[in-house]
Amino acid sequence: MPPRYDYDESDIRVRPGRRGSRPRTKDRPAHLDAVIAMVVGVDRGRWTCLYDDRTVIAMRARELGRTSIVVGDRVALVGDTSGDDGSLARIVRVEPRTTMLRRTADDTDPVERPIVANADQLAIVTAIADPTPRPRMIDRCLVAAYDAGMDPLLVLTKADLGDPSAFLQEYVALDVPYVVTNLRVDPPTGVDQLRSLLDGRVTVLVGHSGVGKSTLVNDLVPQADRATGHVNEVTGRGRHTSTSTSALPLPGGGWVIDTPGVRSFGLAHVDPTRIIEHFPDLAAGTADCPRGCTHDEADCGLDAWVAQGHAGPSGPARLASLRRLLRSRLGTPDPDEAPAEN
Ligand SMILES: Nc1nc2c(ncn2[C@@H]2O[C@H](COP(=O)(O)OP(=O)(O)OP(=O)(O)O)[C@@H](O)[C@H]2O)c(=O)[nH]1
Numbered sequence: 227m228p229p230r231y232d233y234d235e236s237d238i239r240v241r242p243g244r245r246g247s248r249p250r251t252k253d254r255p256a257h258l259d260a261v262i263a264m265v266v267g268v269d270r271g272r273w274t275c276l277y278d279d280r281t282v283i284a285m286r287a288r289e290l291g292r293t294s295i296v297v298g299d300r301v302a303l304v305g306d307t308s309g310d311d312g313s314l315a316r317i318v319r320v321e322p323r324t325t326m327l328r329r330t331a332d333d334t335d336p337v338e339r340p341i342v343a344n345a346d347q348l349a350i351v352t353a354i355a356d357p358t359p360r361p362r363m364i365d366r367c368l369v370a371a372y373d374a375g376m377d378p379l380l381v382l383t384k385a386d387l388g389d390p391s392a393f394l395q396e397y398v399a400l401d402v403p404y405v406v407t408n409l410r411v412d413p414p415t416g417v418d419q420l421r422s423l424l425d426g427r428v429t430v431l432v433g434h435s436g437v438g439k440s441t442l443v444n445d446l447v448p449q450a451d452r453a454t455g456h457v458n459e460v461t462g463r464g465r466h467t468s469t470s471t472s473a474l475p476l477p478g479g480g481w482v483i484d485t486p487g488v489r490s491f492g493l494a495h496v497d498p499t500r501i502i503e504h505f506p507d508l509a510a511g512t513a514d515c516p517r518g519c520t521h522d523e524a525d526c527g528l529d530a531w532v533a534q535g536h537a538g539p540s541g542p543a544r545l546a547s548l549r550r551l552l553r554s555r556l557g558t559p560d561p562d563e564a565p566a567e568n
């Protein structure tokens with residue numbers, strides 16, 4: 227079998243170039259001299275890449291058209307890869323991706339927005355209080371993680387503000403690993419455990435503003451300097467870091483990728499008939515469903531199954547969450563969900 231490449235739609239759509247002379251995908255030069263770098267930041271048409279411990283700023287080659295290039299992507303660079311001040315390399319190719327975390331603006335928006343490539347873990351960061359946990363947002367993130375082929379991880383912050391057991395009880399049936407942190411004690415608790423869960427992996431952090439993501443990242447990556455507004459040494463860009471996605475190397479190996487601004491996941495790209503598969507605690511309960519059950523209808527077998535306690539104490543809430551998601555996905559907006567932000 228030929229290798230599968232995760233080409234963007236702009237690679238396969240045959241459309242004449244604006245001047246009619248742009249090379250087609252198959253005619254692209256091979257760029258045998260290219261080096262492979264990792265994209266660690268994106269800002270206004272410039273990609274910050276890490277190659278051989280050098281931070282190289284690059285632009286996108288014209289021949290790539292509108293191919294999306296996101297943090298985590300492995301890219302082929304040509305031109306000036308010195309990383310010297312003012313130097314600019316050129317991205318000529320995006321390597322095949324192992325995973326792609328995507329979202330849409332809302333549940334019916336047809337435009338997919340790729341967020342991060344090649345990450346293998348999605349850390350869903352929630353505060354025990356301040357701000358109040360939003361279980362449906364967490365369920366959405368879980369669906370996004372499973373759909374992207376990433377392992378979810380629950381990070382529950384601000385343990386000084388309340389008892390996490392009730393919250394965790396909601397997710398026991400899911401078998402999702404979790405860690406509880408408290409940075410208001412000396413020494414802070416949970417951070418070492420979190421560090422070991424991130425070790426050697428590429429983890430994307432998502433969560434609402436104020437849950438303590440930046441504080442955690444600063445703890446995990448001492449030179450991260452998140453959200454201070456200074457030029458960031460690792461990403462090399464001068465923009466206020468908390469407004470752009472960036473990948474930071476963990477001292478113990480692996481990467482942590484902070485995604486400020488991703489407050490919600492639109493899931494228009496997830497096939498509604500597959501959403502149930504992303505609720506592993508409920509999926510087994512569909513055995514008694516009628517053929518083609520949408521799981522949001524009177525005959526659905528899930529009601530009885532959940533009522534019998536098979537999905538644990540959180541079953542009813544999770545079933546309600548599944549149905550909200552299905553309705554939203556099918557175009558009935560949920561008034562309680564905050565609109566997604568870019
Ligand atoms: N009580 C308590 N507060 C914490 C803890 N960790 C962080 N905070 C505070 O929570 C507030 C928000 O933390 P940030 O790290 O800025 O939160 P964030 O998720 O990065 O928010 P954005 O930058 O807006 O995306 C800050 O005032 C932190 O000091 C904790 O363990 N307990």
Ligand SMILES: [Zn+2]
Pocket residue numbers: 512515516519520521522525526527528
């Ligand atoms: Zn059903």
